[in-house]
């Protein structure tokens with residue numbers, strides 16, 4: 001375990017140095033390719049070649065079955081005596097043809113994954129070994145294995161591929177993104193983020209908090225997804241209270257006319273407007289698109305002066321439901337669908353300009369402070 005850490009660490013340092021200094025020697029692969037290769041390695045190779053690539057201690061002696069155990073790949077064996085095409089062949093076809101026992105991976109790993117795993121294997125080699133390999137195969141060292149950008153992407157990434165096979169079909173799975181937690185990646189699945197380990201087998205759902213910065217890193221990441229999703233909801237389908245004078249910020253608020261804290265926030269909308277904040281309401285019927293709140297909001301959305309109707313409905317003075325069958329009424333079901341998609345579970349849900357979400361009521365002064373408006 002210790003050596004494993006040290007090796008990976010030194011590989012990272014080498015890669016980091018290679019960016020700025022020629023001295024450490026350029027390698028044909030970048031850090032990100034080697035990083036991807038690490039997950040392929042851990043999922044498919046580590047069981048035989050060991051976590052740290054050191055191979056079996058007795059790799060030079062035939063076992064009781066007459067076969068050689070897995071050799072080291074970390075530069076201490078003779079892997080570096082092969083050119084890239086021989087190494088690719090060994091992984092694609094395995095060792096059977098040559099009387100070995102390593103399984104063929106052509107059915108499981110694509111070219112991009114094989115390139116990535118070789119990059120990882122070579123990242124384990126110390127500089128002098130890599131330099132010796134470069135001397136034997138200068139062309140390989142110069143060109144490496146060409147990897148198309150998109151081949152490194154969703155299809156080629158083992159974590160993504162695995163998640164794809166394990167999660168429900170049709171879920172859009174993004175590229176694994178680094179998190180500050182070692183070995184844990186954030187992966188976008190549909191409109192939410194999940195956290196996975198590097199094998200793509202173990203998964204967390206939930207929220208990643210930075211206690212020092214006092215913020216939800218999950219919510220921060222969700223921001224761009226929310227903005228993207230919200231862009232699809234037409235502005236004329238919102239009920240808008242424009243800023244007085246110069247607009248300094250826009251808050252989008254998922255609201256329900258029957259929810260007490262939505263009403264409370266609504267009483268402070270004039271103060272927000274006065275401070276230069278535009279409030280745009282989207283409908284989010286708490287009890288679902290068929291509940292009583294939905295009925296009331298359909299009626300509000302059908303009125304000619306929706307802003308006045310919204311205020312009336314939220315005043316609690318007995319708003320009388322009118323027409324609910326107009327064309328605009330469809331916005332209520334659409335708002336509900338969108339809310340669920342971006343993670344709204346209750347009202348009010350306040351979307352900040354950067355896409356972060358405040359779940360629940362906050363006094364307008366706090367909102368202004370969050371927006372940086374005094």
Ligand code: HEC
Pocket residue numbers: 040041044045046047048049067068069070071072073077078079080082087090091094095096099100101102103105117118121
């Ligand atoms: C079931 C055990 C096993 C697995 C899994 C395995 N290997 Fe091997 N590997 C071996 C053995 C044993 C050899 C020695 C040749 C032979 O027997 O085929 C070998 C040889 C090699 C060699 C040639 C090394 C040299 O110095 O000539 C490379 C490169 C290699 N493996 C890479 C990989 C990679 C990359 C993976 C994962 C994608 C992998 N192996 C998975 C057992 C395994």
